[in-house]
Amino acid sequence: MAALQRGANAELTREVPSLRTAVVGVAWQTSEAALADNLVFAALLCDAGGKASGDDDTVFFNQLRSADGSVSVATGSDREQVEVDLPDVPAAVDRIVFAVYVNLGAAPRRTLGQLRTLTLRVVNAADGVELVRSEDLAPPLREETAVVLAALYRHQGGWKIRVAGDAYASITELAADYGVPL
Numbered sequence: 001m002a003a004l005q006r007g008a009n010a011e012l013t014r015e016v017p018s019l020r021t022a023v024v025g026v027a028w029q030t031s032e033a034a035l036a037d038n039l040v041f042a043a044l045l046c047d048a049g050g051k052a053s054g055d056d057d058t059v060f061f062n063q064l065r066s067a068d069g070s071v072s073v074a075t076g077s078d079r080e081q082v083e084v085d086l087p088d089v090p091a092a093v094d095r096i097v098f099a100v101y102v103n104l105g106a107a108p109r110r111t112l113g114q115l116r117t118l119t120l121r122v123v124n125a126a127d128g129v130e131l132v133r134s135e136d137l138a139p140p141l142r143e144e145t146a147v148v149l150a151a152l153y154r155h156q157g158g159w160k161i162r163v164a165g166d167a168y169a170s171i172t173e174l175a176a177d178y179g180v181p182l
Contacts, residue, residue: 003119003133003134003135003136004132004133004134004135004161004163005134005135005163006135006137006163006164006165007162007163007164008162008163009160009161009162009163010131010132010160010161011155011158011159011160012122012131012132012152012158012159012160012161013086013158013159014158015131016124016131018126019086019124019126019131019159020085020086020087020125020126021083021084021085021086021124021125021126022083022084022086022122022123022124022125022131022152022159023074023076023081023082023083023084023122023123023124023125024043024081024082024083024084024098024120024121024122024150024152025076025077025078025079025080025081025082025120025121025122025123026041026078026079026080026081026098026100026118026119026120026149027078027079027117027118027119027120027121028079028100028115028116028117028118028119028138029115029116029117030114030115030116031114031116032110032114034110035102035110035114035115038102038103038104038110039100039101039102039103040060040061040100040101040102040103041060041079041080041081041082041098041099041100042058042059042060042098042099042100042101043058043059043060043066043071043082043084043096043097043098043099044057044058044096044097044098044099044178044180045057045058045059045066045071045089045093045096046093046094046095046096046097046178046179047092047093047094048094050094050095050177050178050179051178051179052178052179052180053092053179054181055180055181057093057180058180059071059072059073059082060073061073068088068089068090069085069088070084070085070088070089070090070093071083071084071085071089071096076123078121082098083125084096084152086159094153094154095151095152095153095154096151096152096153097148097150097151097178098120098148098149098150098151098152099146099147099148099149099174100112100118100146100147100149101145101146101147101168101171101174102145102146102171104145104171110145111141111142111143111144111145112138112141112142112144112145112146112147112167113141113142113143113144115138115141116138117136117138118136118137118138118141118147118149119133119134119135119136119137120133120134120137120149120150120163121133121134122152122161132161134149134150134163134165135163137149137163137165140165140167141167143169144167144168144169145168145169145170145171146167146168146169146170146171146173146174147165147166147167147168148164148165148166148168148174149163149164149165150162150163150164151164
């Protein structure tokens with residue numbers, strides 16, 4: 001399987017009609033242990049306007065499940081994973097955006113430019129088969145501290161995924177774009 005490039009998409013449920021639960025995983029490599037320990041993988045449940053309706057629409061290490069339970073943090077072979085029960089995603093959720101950001105602290109400034117590699121993949125939870133893998137999204141990253149990796153979205157009664165790689169100077173900018181209160 002070829003890696004999906006930025007801007008490319010794949011029709012998940014059309015290719016695998018039995019797909020019920022998708023596991024979205026992220027992997028990264030860096031020589032900076034402090035950076036690796038401070039990266040956060042998050043899923044944002046957004047409406048048709050591309051906005052999250054509130055805190056309950058963000059899934060990450062500090063909020064392990066969406067309020068409706070359709071999206072949750074999972075464990076597996078990837079660095080971090082989120083599991084999406086596709087039939088259970090509320091109709092008001094048009095897309096689920098997956099992002100990685102640097103959880104900034106008092107330590108020296110860390111950026112995504114310190115990453116050697118950054119990839120996202122989608123696996124069918126029922127059989128463990130990898131459905132999609134992104135190209136390495138790390139090379140163009142420099143001083144940014146947040147990046148949207150991909151969006152899982154509704155399309156003609158099914159689900160597709162689009163690889164993004166859209167970088168942000170800060171988590172504050174990303175949160176503002178998606179209506180996430182900080």
